[in-house]
Amino acid sequence: MKNMFKRNYTVKGEDVNDFMVMQNFAYLKYTSKLIELFLLEKGFSKPKLNDLKIGWQKNNDQLKNSKKLMFMESFSAVLEFDTSAISGNRTHTIVRFFNEKKEVCSTVVTELHWVNYNNWEIIHPPKGIMKYFSNEMQHRRAS
Numbered sequence: 001m002k003n004m005f006k007r008n009y010t011v012k013g014e015d016v017n018d019f020m021v022m023q024n025f026a027y028l029k030y031t032s033k034l035i036e037l038f039l040l041e042k043g044f045s046k047p048k049l050n051d052l053k054i055g056w057q058k059n060n061d062q063l064k065n066s067k068k069l070m071f072m073e074s075f076s077a078v079l080e081f082d083t084s085a086i087s088g089n090r091t092h093t094i095v096r097f098f099n100e101k102k103e104v105c106s107t108v109v110t111e112l113h114w115v116n117y118n119n120w121e122i123i124h125p126p127k128g129i130m131k132y133f134s135n136e137m138q139h140r141r142a143s
Helices: 024-041 046-052 127-142
Strands: 005-010 054-065 074-081 090-098 104-116 121-123
Touching (some): 005 024, 024 054, 024 074, 046 054
Antiparallel strands (some): 054 104, 074 090
């Protein structure tokens, strides 16, 4: 896991239901946040993407819960890339949510589509961005 993109969080009040269990929308929110942070760390902030007139959209989110995350519980979210599914104009990402015991609690598999803001069409991912996804995958294969 050392070459995957990982961030640590704590379940907040806005993330839980009346039973203090993290809700599905919160997993999707953290998935988007993790993708944004990955791109930011690689030099692609929202303003830079806007200047390039490109953006990304998540599509076809698939959430699988196996354990509950509770209010105020610490967890980590790990972003991975599906090496077999980068094709055409989409990139498949996998975000795994781990509790403090390092047990997988949930997994979100999603497709990233890249959008040209000039005409709102889905485009092939820009090579300047995709090289970072490829580099991450090469690091994972080597470890």
